[in-house]
Amino acid sequence: MSSYLSDMFSLVGRVALVTGGSSGIGYGIAEALGRAGAAVVLVARREERLATAAAALAGHGVRAATISADLGDRAAIARVTEHAASLFGEVDILVNDAANNIRRPMAELTLDDYEQTIAVNLTAPYLLGQHFGPRMAARGWGRIINIGSQQSIRAFGDSGAYGVAKAGICGLTRSQAEAWTPHGVTCNTLIPGFVLTPLTEPAQAIPGRVEALAARTMTGRNGLPTDFAAIAILLASPASAYLTGQTLCVDGGFSVT
Numbered sequence: 001m002s003s004y005l006s007d008m009f010s011l012v013g014r015v016a017l018v019t020g021g022s023s024g025i026g027y028g029i030a031e032a033l034g035r036a037g038a039a040v041v042l043v044a045r046r047e048e049r050l051a052t053a054a055a056a057l058a059g060h061g062v063r064a065a066t067i068s069a070d071l072g073d074r075a076a077i078a079r080v081t082e083h084a085a086s087l088f089g090e091v092d093i094l095v096n097d098a099a100n101n102i103r104r105p106m107a108e109l110t111l112d113d114y115e116q117t118i119a120v121n122l123t124a125p126y127l128l129g130q131h132f133g134p135r136m137a138a139r140g141w142g143r144i145i146n147i148g149s150q151q152s153i154r155a156f157g158d159s160g161a162y163g164v165a166k167a168g169i170c171g172l173t174r175s176q177a178e179a180w181t182p183h184g185v186t187c188n189t190l191i192p193g194f195v196l197t198p199l200t201e202p203a204q205a206i207p208g209r210v211e212a213l214a215a216r217t218m219t220g221r222n223g224l225p226t227d228f229a230a231i232a233i234l235l236a237s238p239a240s241a242y243l244t245g246q247t248l249c250v251d252g253g254f255s256v257t
């Protein structure tokens with residue numbers, strides 16, 4: 001890479017923590033950050049999938065480690081924050097990607113559904129930000145990338161409690177940016193369209209749904225985890241120092257049709 005590009009985009013010497021990094025969009029982002037030079041810590045529940053993802057990263061020459069934790073559990077979040085810096089050093093880049101999506105009509109949602117959704121999709125990103133954000137700010141450099149959804153900006157097919165959390169994540173990002181960008185920490189929300197991952201398997205199983213959603217984009221296709229590589233590198237890199245508090249849609253034009 002030319003020094004012009006590497007000065008802008010290289011992540012060599014940085015440490016990224018990616019929740020949900022064992023699968024789908026999170027894995028796509030973890031691989032991109034790793035291949036741009038960062039050491040990567042993956043956080044998710046299932047150890048076997050974490051190990052598979054870490055091995056895939058190692059196959060790309062990426063230094064990767066894993067922490068198995070249920071982000072719906074505050075004690076497990078505390079374990080993540082206590083343990084993370086012992087792996088490759090202080091975390092410079094936090095990616096809040098892990099989420100659940102309980103797809104039930106609004107009137108059938110239980111309080112447990114609601115609380116579980118808010119815990120994993122909004123409270124965990126908040127608590128991880130509360131831990132890592134001030135540490136990044138004290139060091140004068142950091143990046144927080146929160147993953148939203150079409151439901152961050154509109155209702156979209158049983159948005160339910162998921163929509164509440166994903167709308168909240170945009171507000172969380174703005175609050176984080178307000179607090180820590182003056183100290184070199186940029187914070188942005190990334191909004192995918194419909195991406196073919198395990199999370200969307202229930203929707204993919206509905207006959208015609210995949211094709212109908214692809215037809216609603218300007219690109220004529222649904223998203224893939226690799227579509228998030230370039231934007232993740234940009235948002236994690238020195239190049240995005242003046243880009244903060246924003247909500248960026250990487251959705252093939254889905255949100256503007």
Ligand SMILES: NC(=O)c1ccc[n+]([C@@H]2O[C@H](COP(=O)([O-])OP(=O)(O)OC[C@H]3O[C@@H](n4cnc5c(N)ncnc54)[C@H](OP(=O)(O)O)[C@@H]3O)[C@@H](O)[C@H]2O)c1
Binds near residue numbers: 022043045097
């Ligand atoms: N796919 C789409 O079309 C789409 C669209 C808009 C937004 N998004 C957002 O993109 C992000 C990633 O979605 P994806 O489609 O890539 O999903 P995915 O392939 O199902 O991956 C979800 C990841 O989150 C982890 N996870 C889930 N619940 C967790 C918990 N309680 N504690 C810790 N880790 C947990 C999963 O691992 P374990 O299950 O092993 O814990 C997995 O690594 C989410 O924020 C989602 O809302 C996706």
